[in-house]
Amino acid sequence: MSSSPLERLQRRFVRSVTFAADADLIAAVTGGGRLSAAEAIGVYRDAYPARLTEALGETYEACWRVLGDEEFFAAARDFIARAPSRSYNMSDYGEGFPEFLESRPHAEDAPFIGDLARLEWAFLRLFHTRAHEGLEPAALAAAAGSESILRLGAACVLLSLKHSVYGIWKRDRADDTPLEPTEWDGAQRLVLYKRGTNQIFARELSVPEHAALTALAQGRPLGAALDTAGLDEDGARELFAFAADARLIVAVVGG
Incomplete structure (x- = not known):
């Protein structure tokens, strides 16, 4: 089944925000206010990594405290470049972050960082899991x-x-x-x-x-x-x- 024009436009928008600007999308949209179409899309492109960094910071708060702002943000930037989000829900983002943190140079000074991240990810997953009714x-x-x-x-x-x-x-x-x-x-x-x-x-x-x-x-x-x-x-x-x-x-x- 062929996709609709709206679906094709949506896919182009996602590619333009997460990867490189799509020329067909720029030609198909109109910028707001004084912004050109390319500049308007650029606003979303700039906000995308910032929002993913925020999501990582919320999930891996203890890792952030251990690493400090500079190292955590650098790790987040590199991770986001390699692993774009595949879900509309930001709380789903970051599953591979523990292994990524473990592979970075700071792991020599904080060898526990991967396990700390695994604990934080497990806590997040459990937080979003409905409590079950256990047997008395x-x-x-x-x-x-x-x-x-x-x-x-x-x-x-x-x-x-x-x-x-x-x-x-x-x-x-x-x-x-x-x-x-x-x-x-x-x-x-x-x-x-x-x-x-x-x-x-x-x-x-x-x-x-x-x-x-x-x-x-x-x-x-x-x-x-x-x-x-x-x-x-x-x-x-x-x-x-x-x-x-x-x-x-x-x-x-x-x-």
Whole structure:
């Protein structure tokens, strides 16, 4: 099916704003006030990277604080040049920014920056995810058996990071004390989740706890997930109690 004249005009406008000005578009539009058509389109071209930079700054606020204005804006400029937005929603922009930050020279001074960005991106995605209705603890306990498959809700994100960044992310904005290597030293595993409301909670996980929840998220039966993770009886009981209280589980299948 051929596109309509309006659709063709819209595509030319997008190309002119995100890449190079389209001569056919300039010929087809009229500038406003004293602006020529080319100058009017130029206003949008200038505003486009500024808006994407603003979107990155809103999503990766902690990374911005760590890097400072000069380095963050330079990184944003280079990223925008390589990765134009593919969505009408600005909050969708920046998925590849963590890996991009990790590849830049500043990563030698802030080796945790990629993981900090991953945490911020996960938080944003979860923020825009509707809170699920998890099973009540009593209902979960009554239904779950060793062969049961426990379905985790959509408003639950598991993270495995090479650096400890949760404390950096939570740091007070007014705290400009230089970060010490001990603050990011060591791997970190987290679960971010919503519990009935839009408030986001976080819990740091041990290696076995993260392995068990990951196995459950992959569809492994409860008993196999706990055995694979190497959790002892007390550890399994504690993790199950947390998952129940946090309403992480939305359904129990079989068992």
